Amino acid sequence: MESMGKKKRPRLSFTPEFKAEIVELCQRGDRSIGQVAKDFDLTETAVRDWVRQAEVDAGVRDGLTSSEREELAALRRENRRLREDVDILKRATAFFAKETR
Numbered sequence: 001m002e003s004m005g006k007k008k009r010p011r012l013s014f015t016p017e018f019k020a021e022i023v024e025l026c027q028r029g030d031r032s033i034g035q036v037a038k039d040f041d042l043t044e045t046a047v048r049d050w051v052r053q054a055e056v057d058a059g060v061r062d063g064l065t066s067s068e069r070e071e072l073a074a075l076r077r078e079n080r081r082l083r084e085d086v087d088i089l090k091r092a093t094a095f096f097a098k099e100t101r
Contacts, residue, residue: 009043022047023054 025036026047033051037044055061064072 019050020054023050026051027054 022036022040022042025031026033031039033047034044036042037047052061052063053066056063057065
């Protein structure tokens with residue numbers, strides 16, 4: 001993509017308060033999402049995602065709320081860890097079964 005003249009932006013982290021302010025600016029209707037993104041040097045995609053997530057959290061749009069997303073991510077991490085634990089136990093069982101023969 002860089003050969004097409006687009007530069008990759010470093011991944012930034014924004015506070016929930018900052019995101020809420022940006023969403024509020026977009027929802028006021030004074031400026032378009034694209035203009036708000038440009039004014040704050042943000043990607044339009046990121047701002048659209050923040051607005052969409054705010055609408056889901058407010059119940060205006062269907063989807064997973066922020067808390068549900070956090071819970072899902074935590075459950076996936078736990079699931080991955082438990083699968084690793086099971087794999088280790090299977091290997092240990094096979095090792096000790098072979099040793100006792």
